[in-house]
Amino acid sequence: MSYPDLSIEIAGLHLRNPVIPASGCFGFGREYARFYPLNQLGAVAVKATTLKPRMGNPTPRVTEVSGGMLNAIGLANPGVDYVVRYELPWLANQDVPIIVNVAGETEPEYVEVTKKICASGLASAIELNVSCPNVAAGGITFGVEPEVLQDLVAAVREVCTIPLFVKLSPNVTDIRKIALAAQAGGADGLTLINTLIGMQIDIYRRRPVLANRTGGLSGPAIKPVAVRMVYEAAQVVDIPIIGMGGIYSGEDAVELIMAGASAVMVGTANFTNPFACPQIICELEDFMRKQGIRNLEEIRGCIR
């Protein structure tokens, strides 16, 4: 029996498989290279990068809830100059495509960071973060208004010399309108979903657990929302989608692919099990073999 082909073509990128650790859950790659060679992965999405270094929010920044977790890290990162100089060169030597998540507070900031990343020649793609729910100024404001988003994507598209993905927030009334706006702005692909805004209260101390009060909900609890939103977006756009939200197994990945995703990102599962990504790749291959699926195009978006 022949081995199934896990490789995919997405927005002009060739990936050896569709499994990508999600931004914010994998640092800049180094932290997980102690567990397995990163070239087993389809690509690596690195932590959100901003123009200036950011300290992030006060702690506690993370807490567990049933079937998931809340985070309010607050885009902590060392700034694009440091990232380009000290983080990406190491990762670029690991034989795995790099997707750099770009965040900002203003359109010029997004443009500036994108220029610097592209100029470094070290990244394979940009993921525009217009959906961080944890910082007051910026990010989310771009992700909920279709017109504002379209303008931002168009401005970044103009300076972006590599494939441009736009990461969408689920905290919107109609994901289809936002997805179409990103496409109209010139996005080469979409990634969704970012976290859902949640809150947990310490009932003994009578205060929110997170210092930021609210945080982004991720993990298995949000997978049905992700499946629904990837499905809805896939119905209306022509550009490829990278799906994410609570993927813990090869079967979970298959579900998002059937909903319309070309590739998947794995976030919270890395924390539960540092070997989550390689295991998901094995399970996906196993599923394909048992089901007689030769390549992922056979099942992508098979739910109509």
Place this chain on the structure above:
Amino acid sequence: MLLRVRGISEIAPEIWQITIGGEFPYETIQPGQFLMIRVGSGKEHVLRRPISIAAVTKESMTIILRVVGQGTKWLSERCIGDSLDVLGPLGRGFPRPEKDARVLIIGGGLGVPPLYFLGEALQAETDNVDIVLGFRTKEHCILTGEFSRLGHLVITTDDGSLGINGNVIDAVVSLRNSGRRWDYVYSCGPQGMLSRVKQHFSSQDVKGYVSLEEHMACGVGACHGCACPSEDHSVTRRICVSGPVFAWDEVSL
């Protein structure tokens, strides 16, 4: 790594001691390092629990935890022979003093266990060890018998039910008044206690180290969940990889 529970007992109300065995690089563990232990095997609990190491032998290690929520409750309900998914040893431990240095160990509540591992390791290096441990009440005291073998032990309780009626600083002041001096101060406990300890020694010529605790997600430096600002608030440090032990002038307490 999948390890097995070799022993489990409640050593104080809601405080459990669990000994874990199985293949693990025990000989590499430094006092102050910690483990990330998975809770359950499904998707209900997505975050591992960071737990310090209280003692190590050639074939096992001991952790001590307080039941504070569902995760620690699950851990307290393990039986001998049950397997535990353990990641570690993680983080940076306590730097060691030079030979025969005068050492003061200050522990508060559940900050005490990693200091026991440290105190045991220090036996090979110095005989000059003073230990101050603070607890809420006599009932909450743990490891006092064990620590009494490691050096000169002073216990404080908030209600005076055992040892000095007061806090650890009161005990440190009284030790100083009796002529004791130290080259190294190692402490672990509630943030407020660590802050007071740092403040107390701020004008004195001692090397001080604190072990910090924080909510963690990954435990390996990827998520930036467990950040602590540097002393001058110019950068944040990740407690899981740059700590959990810091020189006290490295972090803002």
